[in-house]
Amino acid sequence: MKQDINRWWTVLGGAICLSVGAGVVSAFMFGTFIKAIAAENGWSRAQVSLGLTIFEFAMGPGTIVLGSLIDRFGVRRPTMLFLLLFAASIALVGVIPVSLALFCLVFVMVGFFAPGSNALPYAKVVCARFDHRRGLALGLTVGGTAIGAMLMPQYAGYLLRHFGWRTGYLGVAALMAVLSIPALYFLVKMPPGVDEAIARRAREARADLPSLWTIFRHDRTFRLLGIAIFCMSGVLLALLSQLVPMMTDRGETVRAAGAMLSIAGLASAVGRLFAGYLMDRVHAPYVAAMSFGLTLCGVLVLAAGATGDAAMAASAMIGVSIGAEADIITFIVSRYFDLRLFGRVCGGMWACWGWGAGIMIFLSGLCYDLTHSYHLALWVFSGMVAVSVISIIRLGPYAYPEQGDPRKAMKTDSGSVVDRPPVEVNS
Numbered sequence: 001m002k003q004d005i006n007r008w009w010t011v012l013g014g015a016i017c018l019s020v021g022a023g024v025v026s027a028f029m030f031g032t033f034i035k036a037i038a039a040e041n042g043w044s045r046a047q048v049s050l051g052l053t054i055f056e057f058a059m060g061p062g063t064i065v066l067g068s069l070i071d072r073f074g075v076r077r078p079t080m081l082f083l084l085l086f087a088a089s090i091a092l093v094g095v096i097p098v099s100l101a102l103f104c105l106v107f108v109m110v111g112f113f114a115p116g117s118n119a120l121p122y123a124k125v126v127c128a129r130f131d132h133r134r135g136l137a138l139g140l141t142v143g144g145t146a147i148g149a150m151l152m153p154q155y156a157g158y159l160l161r162h163f164g165w166r167t168g169y170l171g172v173a174a175l176m177a178v179l180s181i182p183a184l185y186f187l188v189k190m191p192p193g194v195d196e197a198i199a200r201r202a203r204e205a206r207a208d209l210p211s212l213w214t215i216f217r218h219d220r221t222f223r224l225l226g227i228a229i230f231c232m233s234g235v236l237l238a239l240l241s242q243l244v245p246m247m248t249d250r251g252e253t254v255r256a257a258g259a260m261l262s263i264a265g266l267a268s269a270v271g272r273l274f275a276g277y278l279m280d281r282v283h284a285p286y287v288a289a290m291s292f293g294l295t296l297c298g299v300l301v302l303a304a305g306a307t308g309d310a311a312m313a314a315s316a317m318i319g320v321s322i323g324a325e326a327d328i329i330t331f332i333v334s335r336y337f338d339l340r341l342f343g344r345v346c347g348g349m350w351a352c353w354g355w356g357a358g359i360m361i362f363l364s365g366l367c368y369d370l371t372h373s374y375h376l377a378l379w380v381f382s383g384m385v386a387v388s389v390i391s392i393i394r395l396g397p398y399a400y401p402e403q404g405d406p407r408k409a410m411k412t413d414s415g416s417v418v419d420r421p422p423v424e425v426n427s
Contacts, residue, residue: 011137013186014188017117017183019144020152020172025152031242031245032157032168035245036165055114060355063120066079066347067120067343067345076185080116086176089106121188131402132403143269145268151265153261215341225329225392233352233354233357235384236322239302239364239378245368252307264319268321270320294318297317334400335399
């Protein structure tokens with residue numbers, strides 16, 4: 001019998017991987033380099049933002065592919081492959097010649113392999129190991145994103161000031177590989193036999209498992225959650241990617257604007273822990289609605305033209321929801337869908353996440369190029385957050401609630417949930 005590790009080591013390993021994951025790299029590094037890339041290459045901000053838009057669009061199909069591979073082969077091998085190729089693709093951005101077409105092509109690769117550093121693979125392991133206290137475990141795992149959000153702007157800013165944006169990309173790729181690959185290999189492990197058991201049951205029931213398209217057509221929960229994630233990701237990623245240039249346009253220094261990103265990251269750390277704690281005790285959609293509501297307040301403050309301390313406070317309110325799409329997606333998916341569908345359903349959700357972010361990142365940059373201001377974009381963001389709140393509140397009761405007595409759940413010695421009720425599609 002294989003020797004198992006304490007399940008909380010998996011939480012630590014996932015947190016390390018996510019601290020330098022795609023969410024941190026796209027939201028907190030890319031914005032730091034936008035002006036430098038535009039100035040050196042002679043591009044507009046919309047053209048530079050197009051790279052991140054392509055990144056987000058490519059991440060959608062990449063997540064669906066990774067989710068399917070994980071459902072079939074287990075977590076570790078597909079995720080390790082995606083991590084290695086993601087790091088290599090990020091490094092490639094720093095060495096390509098000046099060419100907008102080549103810049104966009106490389107970001108197709110970056111986006112497609114980015115899901116290996118998103119929450120999907122690590123959340124699947126956490127959900128397999130935890131039923132009781134699952135929300136807390138997911139919150140701690142996704143809390144790694146918040147730690148990275150606090151530190152990455154400073155790291156990226158240091159590289160930019162001393163070495164330029166090209167070396168900055170190389171430095172980020174190296175840091176990501178050094179931290180995430182060992183953490184995945186040594187710490188992120190399914191309980192012995194569980195990966196194989198889930199894959200075996202999935203193969204046995206393959207004819208009975210609904211496709212992602214069938215789930216989309218017939219499952220109201222999937223559609224409502226997808227709308228909420230599409231809107232929130234669009235707001236958060238577009239806003240964070242443009243926050244540094246937005247605030248420097250208002251007279252703030254690059255260092256002060258970077259500090260706002262760090263404050264958002266700190267607020268995210270608090271928000272992830274608090275949301276994880278609450279989701280074990282309060283209906284998760286209500287927790288999500290509270291988090292999104294704080295973000296709405298922050299966006300409205302920025303839309304009013306805030307600078308200085310007011311902008312710092314707005315960054316903190318917005319930061320509460322950073323990473324929420326990761327722990328809320330995975331927690332809600334695990335409570336509304338069979339674990340055998342976890343990879344494909346989360347893949348669909350991350351497609352919504354990536355496409356929402358990709359569209360709004362490009363449109364926010366285009367808004368600036370056309371109006372020389374982010375004012376209109378900020379008011380549109382406010383409306384989108386309101387739609388997210390309404391959609392998430394409309395979710396019904398859990399299809400797979402936590403067992404009333406954790407000892408009655410069918411678990412391994414390490415605490416994983418081995419079996420699930422039959423697959424259902426909620427009409």
